[in-house]
Amino acid sequence: xxxxxxxxxxxxxxxxxxxxxxxxxxxxxxxxxxxxxxxxxxxxxxxxxxxxxxxxxxxxxxxxxxxxxxxxxxxxxxxxxxxxxxxxxxxxxxxxxxxxxxxxxxxxxxxxxxxxxxxxxxxxxxxxxxxxxxxxxxxxxxxxxxxxxxxxxxxxxxxxxxxxxxxxxxxxxxxxxxxxxxxxxxxxxxxxxxxxxxxxxxxxxxxxxxxxxxxxxxxxxxxxxxxxxxxxxxxxxxxxxxxxxxxxxxxxxxxxxxxxxxxxxxxxxxxxxxxxxxxxxxxxxxxxxxxxxxxxxxxxxxxxxxxxxxxxxxxxxxxxxxxxxx
Numbered sequence: 001x002x003x004x005x006x007x008x009x010x011x012x013x014x015x016x017x018x019x020x021x022x023x024x025x026x027x028x029x030x031x032x033x034x035x036x037x038x039x040x041x042x043x044x045x046x047x048x049x050x051x052x053x054x055x056x057x058x059x060x061x062x063x064x065x066x067x068x069x070x071x072x073x074x075x076x077x078x079x080x081x082x083x084x085x086x087x088x089x090x091x092x093x094x095x096x097x098x099x100x101x102x103x104x105x106x107x108x109x110x111x112x113x114x115x116x117x118x119x120x121x122x123x124x125x126x127x128x129x130x131x132x133x134x135x136x137x138x139x140x141x142x143x144x145x146x147x148x149x150x151x152x153x154x155x156x157x158x159x160x161x162x163x164x165x166x167x168x169x170x171x172x173x174x175x176x177x178x179x180x181x182x183x184x185x186x187x188x189x190x191x192x193x194x195x196x197x198x199x200x201x202x203x204x205x206x207x208x209x210x211x212x213x214x215x216x217x218x219x220x221x222x223x224x225x226x227x228x229x230x231x232x233x234x235x236x237x238x239x240x241x242x243x244x245x246x247x248x249x250x251x252x253x254x255x256x257x258x259x260x261x262x263x264x265x266x267x268x269x270x271x272x273x274x275x276x277x278x279x280x281x282x283x284x285x286x287x288x289x290x291x292x293x294x295x296x297x298x299x300x301x302x303x304x305x306x307x308x309x310x311x312x313x314x315x316x317x318x319x320x321x322x323x324x325x326x
Contacts, residue, residue: 142269200229
């Protein structure tokens with residue numbers, strides 16, 4: 001009898017040890033470092049726990065899909081797993097993975113729309129944005145605010161475009177409400193149109209208020225704007241507002257967008273201006289300048305009268321000749 005009791009005690013102790021070891025193994029499997037060698041973006045499909053476990057196993061994020069399914073079941077009070085694209089850091093534990101799939105933010109992708117692009121150029125950028133879905137047509141000129149937009153896997157490109165257009169409308173309305181008095185502009189749309197010309201004229205941010213002032217001085221005096229970007233826009237059929245040489249035939253183009261041929265503002269924007277260009281138009285520099293010409297070394301030089309403008313043009317030509325000399 002004593003021998004039997006001893007055997008029973010040994011059996012119970014052994015069982016307790018085994019249970020303790022099993023619990024430690026389970027805890028290690030749940031909380032210990034996982035097998036994933038490098039941080040990885042994983043796309044979790046909407047297909048249930050088994051499908052999720054299969055994706056994780058194929059990627060090497062978990063070692064045993066069955067243990068994963070058991071862990072999901074035992075922690076089901078923490079909430080459902082979500083589909084989407086998630087970043088799984090290297091060596092993530094099973095507990096970490098479940099927390100990411102339940103509470104983590106999906107991976108954010110970005111698409112950048114630079115200042116000065118036409119609607120056609122913006123549509124190309126959006127339609128090439130991966131991994132968005134669907135497609136967009138060419139948006140109305142100047143309707144998009146140039147900046148970087150975040151989006152998640154599968155976001156409709158139309159939705160990204162709609163956000164960009166709402167951003168432009170909000171920014172334009174807010175800027176117009178704070179405009180300087182006595183501007184020769186009658187509406188936010190006119191401001192947007194002029195801002196698009198200013199944007200296309202110079203890549204130098206510090207020059208934007210000066211270029212805006214030149215054009216607004218001309219508008220106030222009834223002078224033609226004679227803005228080269230409008231000529232390029234007309235000659236390209238609205239495809240671009242820069243990067244093209246201008247011919248005499250282009251200057252004579254009867255398009256209403258050609259500000260060499262027609263007085264005042266063109267019918268609408270020629271590109272998407274950034275917020276800095278819009279602010280420049282609504283808060284132009286204090287200057288009497290009516291002309292400007294490129295320096296040939298970056299930026300522009302400004303003139304109050306045509307005589308000074310002619311001298312600046314000669315300087316510009318001499319600079320180009322010197323640069324072309326062997």
